[in-house]
Amino acid sequence: MHIFFSGIGGSGIGPLSLIALRMGYDVSGSDKRNSDYIEQLRKNGKVSIVITQSYDSISKIHMQNPIDWFVYSSAVSIEQPNSPEFQFCADHGIMATKRDKLIKHIIDAKQLQLIAVAGSHGKTTTTAMIIWLFKALNIPISYSIGGKISFGDIGTYHPKSTFFVYEADEYDRNFLAFQPYIAAITGTTWDHPDTYPTEHSYIQAFRDFVKQSKYTIVWQSGKEQLDIQINKDTVIIQDDDSHIMLFCLIGEVNRRNAWQAVWVVHIATNISISELIEHVNRFPGVSRRFEQIRPNLYTDYAHTPAKIRGALQVAHEIAGNNVAAVYEGFQNTRQHFMKNDLCHLFDDVKHVYIVPIYLAREDPGLEILSPNTLRTFLNDQTQGNTTPSQLRDCTRIM
Incomplete structure (x- = not known):
């Protein structure tokens, strides 16, 4: 073919x-x-x-x-x-x-069990951690991930694999095409307003996704949003679960992602939680997920308020209060959607540089928000520590 x-x-x-x-x-x-x-x-x-x-x-x-x-x-x-x-x-x-049609064809033709990672934040890292665990355990795995990893290709098929691990994107309702064996929901903060015009429509899509899944692993806060019924096929992780502190990974978001990944692989393989924690603590990271590109300089794909807060928490864990941020908004449509969230997003940052928005899948009827305009959405104190910049100015920022 x-x-x-x-x-x-x-x-x-x-x-x-x-x-x-x-x-x-x-x-x-x-x-x-x-x-x-x-x-x-x-x-x-x-x-x-x-x-x-x-x-x-x-x-x-x-x-x-x-x-x-x-x-x-x-x-x-x-x-x-x-x-x-x-x-x-x-x-x-x-x-x-x-x-999605081709993925379904592959899963059905090869009789694979689908492990789907869905949610508004943490999908790529959690998916990568699951792949890392299978590889560390020498269990053959097929997978597709939306980020570069140092320990494998972006996608692969192994003829001896039982599971297909998939980063299931909710954009364009793609994830609703599947009936996962295990579904991990990383978060349900409203996103993609071009697909989901209301928060209710976004949450409803995840409710439908859960109904299509055999096993579901979700945080307590997500369980309440999604109105999930507790049964033997559901794992509810408490948001303040003390096990999160057993991970020696940097960043609260990474430790939470790791705990959910451990649960996924535990259900899939029945391997002990303690052994899985030991393996995931050696996780090397994912490209553009707080990736160090030179001393004291990191890049992160964070492009929603929740993801940006998570990335900044990692930065503060490394550098205390000595953090500066270069903000390149992803999609003009999204900046209009989240402009009210920008008000206090960078409150704890020493200095913010705002560069032009990265444009993709845009609504031609919306005004393109300039760095100067984005700056006005910040609170007065943060505006005083903010510099609107053009991309050509970035060498001076560095």
Whole structure:
């Protein structure tokens, strides 16, 4: 089977295309720009990838090797609903689906049990910790993760695996396509207003997800939000669980993620909690999740209030009150949604530099919020310690 991936350089499609390659499928794809995911794919096998998304380019690939399945990312369907690649598939009768259909096909075809990590924050790190634990235990595992890890590829298929570990994104309701064997809910703070216009609609999606899962692992605060009924298939973790202090990882968020990951693997394997804690305490981290890029300089993908608070807590644990932050908002739409949360978000930071927003999947009707405008959403005291900057000024910041 020949599968063409549109948006192959993204964090959702990239791992999936690598899995398809490992399973022996012919893989090709396209994207607007190069990425680390694309470079990793090229290193792992013969893959035809074009850095353009046009009728002509997909036509040439199809002529060389007829395409059987066209898989596209949510970003492609939203940003290019009339994409020439979609038109090509329609003209040639090629099946076109989002990634969830292919993942379901893989799980069903290989009779894998799905471990799905969902939630508004901590998905990538928790997923990575679960993968790390399986590897530390020498248990074969197949997985897809939305971040780079030092101890494996972004996605892989192992023919002897029982479980498929998946970072289940709630954006575009993707995670509702699955019926997990184990579901871990990391948090349910309202996000993605372009998919979920109200907090109720966001919470309801997670309630539906829990109903579709055999085992559920959730924090007490999440249990109350989701109105989960306690039974033998549910693990409720207390938010102040004393076991969290058994982890020697830096950062409260990392210790909480580790405790949930330990529970997931304990249920999957019945291996003792104490042995799993010992293994996860050696977890090496994930790219762009408080990743050190030089002495005293870290990068983090935190892009919601809860994630930013978590990243800053890690920073304060390392440096006390001597913390400066460079803030690049992710998505203009999201900045409009969370602007009230910005008021006290950086209260404990010594200095804040605000750079232009990273634009993606935007509402063209919304005003693009400049660094100067974002600064006005901070409280008066924090505004005095804030510098709106252009990206070209960042070398001076460093």
